[in-house]
Amino acid sequence: MATYFTMLRLLTTVAIFTVAQAMSALTTEQPPPPTTGPQLPPDTTRMTTPMMTTTPGGCVTRKGDQLAVGQSKQYTSELSCEIYTCEKPGEVSTMIGDCFFPPRCVDPVRRNGACCRSCPNGENCKLPSGKVIRSELNVTYNGVQCRCPKQDWNNMQQDPTKAECDGSTRGCELPNGTILAGLKPWDDYKPDPCTFCTCGDDFKMACAVAGCARPPCDNPVVPEGECCPQCTPCEDSSNQCRYWAYNAECQKNPVWMRENCKKSCAVCDAECVDTEQHCKWWSEQGYCDSNPVWMRDSCPVSCDACTPRAATPPSPPTTTPSPPTTTPSPPTSTPFITTTPGGCxxxxxxxxxxxxxxxxxxxxxxxxxxxxxxxxxxxxxxxCLVPMCVDAFKPSGACCATCPKGRNCRIPSTGEVISAGLPVYRNGMRCECPPQSYDLPGVQRPEHYTAVCGAATNMPPTTMPTTFTPSYGPNFT
Structure with missing residues (x-):
């Protein structure tokens, strides 16, 4: 019996000790979760999207300037200014001011901290003689009343620095002596499409006549309201073009024929036009050969894919002319409008x-x-939107840069260029192009064409393509 009670006491003690241990484990403070993510391999760098980056206790503007909380920074251009204010850590507010209307004086200045230029000496303007008058004055000049123009909020092209003079009492005199009532100095007058006149400060009209170059075609026309004759959009420059086209000169000598025999070579047929604005550039890059199906369908003119019009054989001339084998040199000068007192x-x-x-x-x-x-x-x-690619290109005469090969970016660790749209997986890293930036103005910075990479938590079941080929446009792979 003593042995039985001894065993019972021992079991009770063990049970109490076990319960005490469990209660202690429940009440003991657990360690905090890790504050850092998994460590990257030593040869890689963690990338984030540095759109509007932040600094401890402050902000960084899109131009890279660091601001403290409450601090502002102003960027000024000719037409506007942008003011960035750091409201709180990482939060930047932007205010844009437009300066579309010019200052109403001849001596404007931009004061420190101001967006737009102002008039330090008050509003004023100048007479045709060059004398400056204050805006509230009416003065007599050459027998007529002149004053500074009133603000016209609907006319962005108004020149507030030129005085307006009454012309009803005098008018402006043409070279033949005719007086045009109602005209005043600086007024423009156009008696016909080829003559441009301006009323001078002496109330005499100065005129210039446009000179027209001979158009390179047999039957030029003068469009209504125009001065100079022009070739129609689809005109042959020679009456031999039909004969040359019938003898396949459009294919044998395409450079000269497509320029000078547009009608016979069907260059400007309605059904044969380039439908993409970058066709010429793509053609120069060789995409007519590397992606012929899409290019010949969308850029037939640039790829020389227009089919000459089917026509009955024309009567050959008595002597068969041979088209030149080289492109003729353009004229050394084109006397269009040598002097234009009028205009804008x-x-x-x-x-x-x-x-x-x-x-x-x-x-x-x-x-x-x-x-x-x-x-x-x-x-x-x-x-302009920010061009999100490594090969941004601005065509001649265009406002904005574009991405001729579509959106893409570069993986910083390897230099590999990938297309936007799908992520790629490299050495345990998941990389993709940053999203479209809508910051204005659309100035490209390195983060716009740098891939965003991070540790891949789940790898794809199959190998991902190295590039993404769109189903439209030239094939850039």
């Missing part, structure tokens, strides 16, 4: 001819100004 003036101060266009490039955007045939100027600002 942009807010940059540039004079444009009627029909002329000029692009002003800014940081990530551009302003396009054009002068209409009626002498009215208009401008618009084109904002």
């Amino acid at each position: 003036r942009t807010f940059h101060g540039d004079q444009l001819y009627p029909g002329q266009e000029k692009i002003y490039y800014d940081d990530g955007s551009c302003t396009v100004c054009s002068c209409s045939r009626g002498g009215e100027a208009s401008c618009y600002v084109a904002d």
